[in-house]
Each structure stands twice: as structure tokens, then as C-alpha cells.
Amino acid sequence: MSTTDFTETQLQVREAVRTLCTHFSNEYWRARDETSTDPHAFHSALAKAGWLGIALPERYGGSGLGISEATLMMQTISESGAGIAGAQAIHANVYATQPLALFGSEAQRSDTIPRIIGGEWRMCFGVTEPGAGLDTLRMGTVAKRETDHGDRSEYVISGQKIWITCAQVAQRMMLLARTKARGEVEKPSQALSLFCIPLDRSAPGLEMRRIKKMGGRAVDANEVFFDGYRVPADCLVGKEGEGFKIILHGMNAERCLLAGEALGLGYAALARASTYARERNVFERPIGMNQGIAHPLADAYMRLEAAKLATYHAARLYDASKTDETISQDAIGIAANSAKYLAAEAAFTACERAVLTHGGMGYAQEYDVERWFRECLVPRIAPVSREMILNYIGEKVLELPRSY
Amino acid sequence: MSGLRILVPVKRVIDYAVKPRVNRAQTGVETANVKHSMNPFDELSIEESVRIREKKAHHAHAPPVEEIVAFSAGVPKSQDIIRTAMAMGADRGIHVVVDEKDALEPLGVAKLLKKVVEQENSNLVILGKQAIDDDAGQTGQMLAGLLNWAQATQASKVSITDQTTVEVVQEVDGGVQTIRSKLPMVITTDLRLNEPRYASLPNIMKAKKKVLDKKSLADYGIEESGVRLKTVKVCEPPPRKGGVKVEDVDGMIGKLKELGAL
Numbered sequence: 001m002s003t004t005d006f007t008e009t010q011l012q013v014r015e016a017v018r019t020l021c022t023h024f025s026n027e028y029w030r031a032r033d034e035t036s037t038d039p040h041a042f043h044s045a046l047a048k049a050g051w052l053g054i055a056l057p058e059r060y061g062g063s064g065l066g067i068s069e070a071t072l073m074m075q076t077i078s079e080s081g082a083g084i085a086g087a088q089a090i091h092a093n094v095y096a097t098q099p100l101a102l103f104g105s106e107a108q109r110s111d112t113i114p115r116i117i118g119g120e121w122r123m124c125f126g127v128t129e130p131g132a133g134l135d136t137l138r139m140g141t142v143a144k145r146e147t148d149h150g151d152r153s154e155y156v157i158s159g160q161k162i163w164i165t166c167a168q169v170a171q172r173m174m175l176l177a178r179t180k181a182r183g184e185v186e187k188p189s190q191a192l193s194l195f196c197i198p199l200d201r202s203a204p205g206l207e208m209r210r211i212k213k214m215g216g217r218a219v220d221a222n223e224v225f226f227d228g229y230r231v232p233a234d235c236l237v238g239k240e241g242e243g244f245k246i247i248l249h250g251m252n253a254e255r256c257l258l259a260g261e262a263l264g265l266g267y268a269a270l271a272r273a274s275t276y277a278r279e280r281n282v283f284e285r286p287i288g289m290n291q292g293i294a295h296p297l298a299d300a301y302m303r304l305e306a307a308k309l310a311t312y313h314a315a316r317l318y319d320a321s322k323t324d325e326t327i328s329q330d331a332i333g334i335a336a337n338s339a340k341y342l343a344a345e346a347a348f349t350a351c352e353r354a355v356l357t358h359g360g361m362g363y364a365q366e367y368d369v370e371r372w373f374r375e376c377l378v379p380r381i382a383p384v385s386r387e388m389i390l391n392y393i394g395e396k397v398l399e400l401p402r403s404y
Numbered sequence: 405m406s407g408l409r410i411l412v413p414v415k416r417v418i419d420y421a422v423k424p425r426v427n428r429a430q431t432g433v434e435t436a437n438v439k440h441s442m443n444p445f446d447e448l449s450i451e452e453s454v455r456i457r458e459k460k461a462h463h464a465h466a467p468p469v470e471e472i473v474a475f476s477a478g479v480p481k482s483q484d485i486i487r488t489a490m491a492m493g494a495d496r497g498i499h500v501v502v503d504e505k506d507a508l509e510p511l512g513v514a515k516l517l518k519k520v521v522e523q524e525n526s527n528l529v530i531l532g533k534q535a536i537d538d539d540a541g542q543t544g545q546m547l548a549g550l551l552n553w554a555q556a557t558q559a560s561k562v563s564i565t566d567q568t569t570v571e572v573v574q575e576v577d578g579g580v581q582t583i584r585s586k587l588p589m590v591i592t593t594d595l596r597l598n599e600p601r602y603a604s605l606p607n608i609m610k611a612k613k614k615v616l617d618k619k620s621l622a623d624y625g626i627e628e629s630g631v632r633l634k635t636v637k638v639c640e641p642p643p644r645k646g647g648v649k650v651e652d653v654d655g656m657i658g659k660l661k662e663l664g665a666l
Binding site: 016019063 | 441487491602603604605606607608609612
């Protein structure tokens, strides 16, 4: 990857994260994937060296850097061979804590953020539901305010969440839930509220079930069931009815991080494929001499580089918008969605070609490219599908009529 | 003695994981677009200095550390490794900018370091036993000679036992050897001395605020780099010849005899 445009700090981030990740080899990740075991040693090592606080305020023990640096960190993690599994093990700690840092009360911030940064607690993000994926506004999970017998205010949560990554190992969840019925409010978005809730698996009304999945098996993804699960009222982040607005704020940042994770996977696969193409001899010459091998890899490289420019452009816009009012949220949304789309597609191309370059060996776990190939579907699907991005660009940029 | 003023010279070298390639003109190895990092032995030096400050490992009785200064003489990019050294715990850095074509030889470095030691009033110099690029392994010894200080080379364990006494364990053929000396002294580090920490993000950020002085050889009263050696030619080692397969033990003994190895 060309690193020409990166700042000195970003290059230091890349170098330091790369060094740390060398302690977690491909054998480590292969074993985690094979046995579906959480990479807690990796999470602890990153926490110990302060990386989880990269984009959190210095006041709470973070380092106060931007989404650009966080994106490069996620890319470097993924590129080290850790892939999407490694990235997902820490992703929510870096990203889902942003709304808390911005909109949480002083008590919420000082109670939760230092513990997340230090690795004592882990965070998961509870938005998607079986009946509400991208149509978030239709979600059904309800949080109802009640007073318990001791006159203490509580929220009682009922409903179901799905695809909640790291719910099995997390102590806190950023939960989006309905505090009003859809009809009760002027705009449907005003019916949702954001909570930072403790996950007490021994308490009544909370159950989770791990989903068996195609890739990234080291990290758990879950169905989470709430049935009258009670949490203290001070778990509410911001005001009631502001949840959707708060969540939207962080979505562009998440697109950037995901784009970075996809890029890392693509570059890792491409590096592996070109090494193999240089070393593997068939008919007494390296297979990389064949243009049928070389050209698809060269093409994959250019796609990754282009997607990289789009990704760090979006991240720069996001960071600059904090001090530059001329940058609109729409402009950031368009850049961040485009970046996520391009990076996911470039990663898919690179990963697929890496498997094919390896021939039969590409199908063997030992060569890692099959693991990355399985994982590279994640950024294509999440956090928003390719098709919804195309809809968004069609509507926002090209001013085409909305189809749904 | 009031406190320790430690000088840690560090060198920017081609990363240990990179396989160096001889350049086309056969005058050296290719350095353009090749990943560089801190000489691994120098990381050990920084780590040990920081442990002395933290009174970790064998340094419970060490006098307080007044200052740890990281120093490098080399191309402008050498400042990257000084920053790394500061992120690991050095308090400030000095960078003497030297062009690649004027690269210093060990004696030149030692003479320069002598001036630095005098100017910084250092009383302990900890440096790598060798740099992994030219593998000269001379600088520490020459520096001790020029300063007329004690030296303990290839340290695998360092214990500061009281205010002025240092014990150093060296690995020698067939065992270990412990030597004791008084400060000021020069110590060179060997691989098993410690396990260097990685730079944490908060410390990387702190290192940005630390002072890194940029200097020239002339600032230390050195007019020219004093290069005495001329590299005649650099070439790759000859490729390994393929071996032969033998059927059994007798076959192997026969083959070894045939080759004159037995």
C-alpha cells in the first residue's frame, strides 16, 4: 500500500499497531476460527497498550485522535492476518462508545469509558432486530419506564435483537429501544431512545444464543432476547426520543471503520497471493510469470488503492467536520457510504483472486486465504448492504426517485 | 553520585524481518523503499534504561534516574526511531543529521558519542552490542576506550546494586560470567537482557511533546565524518547447491567418507 498521504501520527499508529499484532500470528487466528473461541488475549493486549481509547477523549483516558487514525488502526489489525475477526473483537469498543462520549452524562462517561479503554469491560452494540434490519425505525424492542417497589426508577426491556457481536463477552450494551409507539410521536424517529445497559446474564429476562456463521468465527454473534429485563433508569443516554438521532451521528464513522477493515483484508490477501505467485513453480517457472495470474492481482491492487483514497477521504471529511461547518452531514454520508462500498468490493475481488491464485492450496485452511475470503463477505453486507448504498447515492446524489 | 544520566544511542537499520537485496551497482544493499526500524539491540538498551528508572527487574537499589537521552546519528528519517525510543520512555532525543553518503564508521560514531557524553554529562551509556546492518560490534568498546571508562559488553543481565556499583552478567562459552564495576561506565546489550515493551498509544502521544534536538556534526566540533574504509564490492552469497538423498545409514556414512567429511 502506498502511504504517501498519511500524516506522521497516522504512520506511527500503523507501525505501532503492526508491531503489536505480530505477536498474534495467523496460527493464533486460525485456531480461534477453528474452535470458535474469543481472542481475549488480543483484546487485552490492545487495551493494555491504550489502543481502544484511540478516538475517545483524553479526559477519560483516551488519546483523542480522529476517525482517520481509528480507521487506519482497524485496517492495520485486519491486515495483520487477524482479519474481520480481529477487527470485530474490538470494533464496538472503539465505535459504539462514541455516542456515549458525545451524549452521555458525566457519570455515564466517567463510569464506563475508562473501563472500556482499560479492557476491564467490553462493549457491544444492540440495534438490529429480526424484524428490523436497515429499517431501524420499525424496531420492536421496547423499554418501558417503571418505578420499582423501593421507589427507584427503572426501564423494563422486552424484545429481540439479532447479530449482536461480542454479546457473550461484553459487560455493557449500547441498546436502541422504543420508548414510545410509532403513532404517539410526530416523526417515527422520535420514538426511539439509546441506553448504555449492563449485561447481567444471571438476571431474569436476559438470554442470548450464539449464531453459527460462515466466517469470523472467533467472535460470537448472537440473538439476544429481553423479556422484562430491568435496568436502572440512569442507563438512558441523552433524552428519551433522541436515540435515533444520536445513533445516526456515529453511523458515518462506522462506515469508515468498516471500509478500513475491508481494505486490510484485501491487502493481506493480495500480499499473500503475490508471494505465492512468485514462489510457486509450475512448468519450472513461477506462476506469477503468467499474465493470467499477474493481471488480476495488479487489477486488484489498483482497486484497493482507489478504495483506500475514498476511505481516508471520507474519514478526513468526518474529522474535519468537527471544526469546519461548511462540511455537511450529507457530504460525509455520501463519502463514507461510497468508501464502504468501494472498499468492500475491492476486498472481495482481492480475496477471491487470492484464493484462485493459490489453486487447490487456496482451499486449504493452512494458507489463510480461505479464512479471509469467508470474512470478506461481512463488509459487503454490514453495516449496510451494497444495494442500500446504491439506493442512497441514487437518491441523494443523482436525485432519483426513491424506490422503497 | 546524585543520579543517573543515561545516554542511549540508537540506530536506524533495515528491519530485521526484511531480506536485504544487493543493489545493482554492487556497492551496498538496497535501502530505498525498504522498511526500516530501530536496531533490535538498541530496543533492549532503551528498555533496560526505562527499567532502571522504574526500579524493575534487578534495579531495586538503583539511584534515581535524572534523565534518559536517546541519540541517533543518521539520515533525516532516523528521527522516527528516536520518537519510538521516546515513546518507550526516553525523556528527550538528539538527532545528528548525517547524509547516507557520509555514513559514519564505528570509530567516527564513538568519537561523536564521546562529545555527546561530555556535553550531556552522562554517567552511563547503554548501547547495543552491534547493529544488525554492518555487524561491526565495535562502537561500545571504542567509546569506553576514548572516555577511559569501564565497559561491560554483551550484557545478559544488569544489576545496579548500590549508588555506584553495577554488576553485569555475560554469557560466555560454557557458562556465564559476572563482572562488577563502578560508574561511570559503558554497557552493551545482548539478546537475552530483556523483552522490550511496545510503545503504547498514550506514550506515543506523550512522545510527540518531548524535545528532539536536531544537530549537525559541526555542532560537536567534528568537521568531517572521517571515513577510512572503502567498500570495494558487495555481493549475494553463492546460492546453495542441492543435496543428495541417501538410502540408509550406510549410504550416508559412505557419502560422508566420499566427501572427505569423515
